[in-house]
Ligand SMILES: Nc1ncnc2c1ncn2[C@@H]1O[C@H](COP(=O)(O)OP(=O)(O)O)[C@@H](O)[C@H]1O
């Protein structure tokens with residue numbers, strides 16, 4: 537099988553033209569695949585745009601193979617569309633946060649049980665595939681319930697916390713401004729929790745961590 541993606545906890549293989557296998561590594565608990573399958577099925581039943589689950593067994597999840605560029609590839613080839621993609625990512629946030637709490641997702645630590653909305657918490661352009669039937673959101677292993685502003689702030693912190701060249705920085709700023717207009721939530725109250733979570737990522741470089749810490753200061 538052809539390896540098409542390799543992430544923190546899972547490898548993604550193409551099974552054939554229609555299916556991919558997401559295999560959790562390190563003999564991770566089988567519940568990881570089961571939990572992700574349950575979540576994907578629930579999201580699809582709510583009408584949220586995710587890949588169709590075909591099968592789950594042990595640490596293996598077989599799902600629909602999506603065809604098309606990731607939003608990040610699309611941004612690279614069509615940078616002038618950054619505001620349109622930003623607005624699209626904002627609508628994906630807004631739609632997600634409008635769903636009911638399914639009742640069985642873990643909560644964000646420190647959640648007060650008040651505003652329990654479904655949060656992706658890693659909703660950035662690498663995790664959106666633009667198919668000819670519309671965008672699809674992948675990579676749900678960080679999903680929790682909590683306050684929507686933390687999800688929007690997380691996207692902001694991820695994208696503003698990458699070391700970029702000046703023209704890329706401008707592009708990302710335009711993208712994030714457009715996202716802010718459509719996501720339906722003010723990110724600012726979510727910034728402290730989002731920056732703290734981001735700084736826990738052991739893969740951050742020192743330069744990235746410095747950027748994230750700056751964003752975490754009040755009024756950034
Ligand atoms: N259903 C899918 N169809 C096609 N490609 C996929 C699918 N799911 C994942 N991929 C590819 O595998 C990569 C990694 O998958 P992802 O779920 O984002 O895990 P991680 O970011 O943890 O590696 C994605 O960026 C994408 O290129």
Ligand SMILES: [Mg+2]
Pocket residue numbers: 543662663674675
């Ligand atoms: Mg990913």
